[in-house]
Amino acid sequence: MxxxxxxxxxxxxxxxxxxxxVGVGDDCAVLDVGLADRWLLFKTDAVVEGIHFTPSATPEQIGHKALARALSDIAAMAGTPTHALVTLALAGTFDVSFVEGIYRGMNALAARHKVAIVGGETTTNPERMLISIALLGWAAKDKCVRRSGAKVGDAIFVTGELGGSLAGRHLEFEPRLSEARWLAKSFSIHSMIDLSDGLAGDLRHILKVSDVGAELLAKAIPVSRAAKLRGPEGSATKPRLLAALADGEDFELVFTIASADAVSLLDAWKQKFPALRLSCIGKITTGTGITLRDYQGVRPLNVQGYTHFA
Amino acid sequence: MxxxxxxxxxxxxxxxxxxxxVGVGDDCAVLDVGLADRWLLFKTDAVVEGIHFTPSATPEQIGHKALARALSDIAAMAGTPTHALVTLALAGTFDVSFVEGIYRGMNALAARHKVAIVGGETTTNPERMLISIALLGWAAKDKCVRRSGAKVGDAIFVTGELGGSLAGRHLEFEPRLSEARWLAKSFSIHSMIDLSDGLAGDLRHILKVSDVGAELLAKAIPVSRAAKLRGPEGSATKPRLLAALADGEDFELVFTIASADAVSLLDAWKQKFPALRLSCIGKITTGTGITLRDYQGVRPLNVQGYTHFA
Incomplete structure (x- = not known):
């Protein structure tokens, strides 16, 4: 299981x-707390030593990643993060300067996105460090983007480039908060999710709750330089496209939008975010699951995202 | 450290x-999210296998305790809990029915206090189970009780009986939510905290942020039956009074109130909560720290609460 x-x-x-x-089953829980125009977003996320980071990571990178993962979930609903609590489970003996480094990494990211860190607790986890972040944010009621709104005919877009994140990006990515809010403010975004488990896995969450399928165009999927460097297509190492589909930890945004809006979106995006690639990678279809179109034709995509407990 | x-x-x-x-340094973070009459309360708390529970605990007890600890912090500010997220860090292999038992324990407690569990996540912690709860609640702006309001001359009260919690109570206690709300509604409560680390330790948090001291009356401190059973006063086993002061995990409320209100509080309490003991255990003084008055006189209380990472 x-x-x-x-x-x-x-x-x-x-x-x-x-x-x-919205309870279980989207990027954040969405709560009505009695505010006229906005919903409260509520999210937790944890990183564990040896699973989400290794001893080669600096404490600043560990702190950054712990908070950035949760911020990415707020981005996925086009929300604005506001307050965080930090649960730090430490081995019995620990280096205070290492813990201070973790907080330096978190605090710098929090300050950049105007998130107040309002406390937390420390506890003991004897064998390995674990950091759990609880995060609050808000989204305008008419701009909150869920996973469940994808429609047949929608164009599917992805920000950035995919695959090979474990070469370094997973420790340093900047959550796509401003991009997501700009998207929701400027266009009618039908559905959105952030990529933590890989495109092949995470897109399926949108498809399942929207009751639709997707056709992806292999050559349109943006493969990162890190995934390309790791090994040429068809070699004994992992194929580039598989890396882009299934490596996970990309923390980019995948979203769908009416195909009629696709060209104006691409134009406006280039003006607003000239340094960040935006790719149209396919379309929403009837049916279920993902098919992949490449030079050999169209076939079901069986590769799953990485279904970890992480 | x-x-x-x-x-x-x-x-x-x-x-x-x-x-x-209120950020770091009270039972919960207190946030102004733009609601006219109320503040948002935000809290996280974690329990770890082998530290907060042992293999002899049932999964229902583990789930109950994980949520009850966080609820007790909402009680300490006279708040009303509303929404929880659950982070479950499990060993690589786990028993699904055990996890379902944990949720049965949490769900029953949540339902009793009208708390919605709105999701969470699972992750891997290979060597031992860890459960972290993130909790939201609210408190009326004019009824939210902090640690910092104790005044010289206040009477100090404690609910229930103290010590010996590890004999069983720590797995089954009911957080004092309704009692705390009734107190804040019916009386001017100057300061309050819940007892997780023991009276001697937790009362010091009130004293420090209120810039006052306390004198406790040894014979007024309510010692639980579990602490009494463990060993008679003065024997080689732990003295009863020390157990009541320092065992921890009582999850009772300690609060201070103007001494002029003490008698009417005791009368009203007996009417409202006839089954739950309420004890006046001392008074707030000038100075710092705790002194203990017993048959030998008055002396500084040096015993600390259990200063764990837990």
């Missing part, structure tokens, strides 16, 4: 009430 | 803003 099966099995049993706009 | 020293060292570096009513 993987993470998603377990969560699905547990979700039906959870106590809920009318204030819960 | 213990938990409190580390948090104090880090606290000064944290990014903050005007929406933060």
């Amino acid at each position: 993987n993470e998603f099966d377990l969560i699905a099995r547990l979700a039906g049993t959870l106590p809920a009430d009318a204030s819960v706009v | 213990n938990e409190f020293d580390l948090i104090a060292r880090l606290a000064g570096t944290l990014p903050a803003d005007a929406s933060v009513v």
